[in-house]
Amino acid sequence: MDITSEKRGDTITAFIKGEIDHHNAKAARETLDSIIETEQPIHFGLDLSRVSFCDSSGLGLVMGRMRKCQTVGSTLIIKNPSVAAMRILEIAGMDKILKIERGD
Amino acid sequence: MADRIINSMKTEFTAKSVNESFARTAVASFASQTDPSIAVIADIKTVVSEAVTNAIVHGYADIEDKQSCIIYIQCKLLESGKLIIKIKDKGCGIGDVKTAMQPLFTTDTDGERSGMGFTIMQSFTDGIKVKSRLGKGTTVTLEKRLNTN
Numbered sequence: 001m002d003i004t005s006e007k008r009g010d011t012i013t014a015f016i017k018g019e020i021d022h023h024n025a026k027a028a029r030e031t032l033d034s035i036i037e038t039e040q041p042i043h044f045g046l047d048l049s050r051v052s053f054c055d056s057s058g059l060g061l062v063m064g065r066m067r068k069c070q071t072v073g074s075t076l077i078i079k080n081p082s083v084a085a086m087r088i089l090e091i092a093g094m095d096k097i098l099k100i101e102r103g104d
Numbered sequence: 105m106a107d108r109i110i111n112s113m114k115t116e117f118t119a120k121s122v123n124e125s126f127a128r129t130a131v132a133s134f135a136s137q138t139d140p141s142i143a144v145i146a147d148i149k150t151v152v153s154e155a156v157t158n159a160i161v162h163g164y165a166d167i168e169d170k171q172s173c174i175i176y177i178q179c180k181l182l183e184s185g186k187l188i189i190k191i192k193d194k195g196c197g198i199g200d201v202k203t204a205m206q207p208l209f210t211t212d213t214d215g216e217r218s219g220m221g222f223t224i225m226q227s228f229t230d231g232i233k234v235k236s237r238l239g240k241g242t243t244v245t246l247e248k249r250l251n252t253n
Contacts, residue, residue: 022157054150083146
C-alpha cells in the first residue's frame with residue numbers, strides 16, 4: 001500500500017493505492033493521522049479510487065479517521081471510492097453517513 | 105443426489121498478519137479454476153481475509169509465540185459449482201458466537217475495528233457456519249456459489 005497527499009486550497013487529500021487489510025491498516029492509520037494532526041485542514045479528502053482490495057479493516061480505518069477529523073475540527077470527504085471500497089462502505093451504511101465526492 | 109467433491113486443497117500458515125494476503129490470494133486462485141466472475145473472486149478474497157484476520161486478532165490474541173499459532177484452510181469444490189471454505193484456528197474460541205456475529209459487535213477498545221467482519225462474511229457468501237469452543241478454537245465454514253448464472 002502506498003499513500004501520497006496533496007494540498008489544494010483548504011483541502012488536503014490523501015491518496016491510498018493498493019490493498020487495505022488488517023496487516024497494512026496500522027501503517028495507513030499512522031500516516032493519515034500524522035497528516036491530519038500536522039495540517040488540521042478544513043477538509044481532509046481520502047481518495048480511494050486506487051484501492052484494489054478492502055475488507056472490514058478498511059472500514060475501521062475510515063471510521064477511525066472520521067473520528068480523528070472530528071477531534072481537530074476537519075471534515076472528512078471520501079473521494080472517488082473504487083468498487084472494492086464502496087462495497088464495504090455500503091454494507092456498513094457508511095455511504096449514508098460519510099460525505100462522498102466523485103470527480104476531481 | 106449427493107454433491108460430489110471434484111477438487112480440494114489444504115494449506116496452513118503461521119497466524120501473522122502478513123499472511124492475510126497470502127491466504128485470500130491462495131483461496132481465490134483455487135476458486136479461479138472454474139472461471140468465476142471478478143465480483144465472485146472479490147467476495148471470496150474479502151471473506152477469507154475477514155476470517156483469517158479474526159483468527160489472528162482474536163483467536164490467537166493472547167499467545168506470545170506466534171510461530172506456534174497456525175491457521176488451517178481447507179477448500180472443497182463441489183460438482184454443483186459450490187466452493188466450501190473452512191478456516192480453522194486452535195485459539196481461545198468465542199464464548200458467545202451469536203453475539204459475536206451481531207453487526208458492529210467488537211471487543212476492540214481503540215476504535216479501529218469496525219465489528220463488521222461476520223456481517224461481511226454473511227453478506228458476501230451463500231452460507232456461513234461458526235463452530236467454536238472456549239480454549240479449543242474456532243472453525244468458520246463458508247459456502248460460495250462460483251457460478252452465478
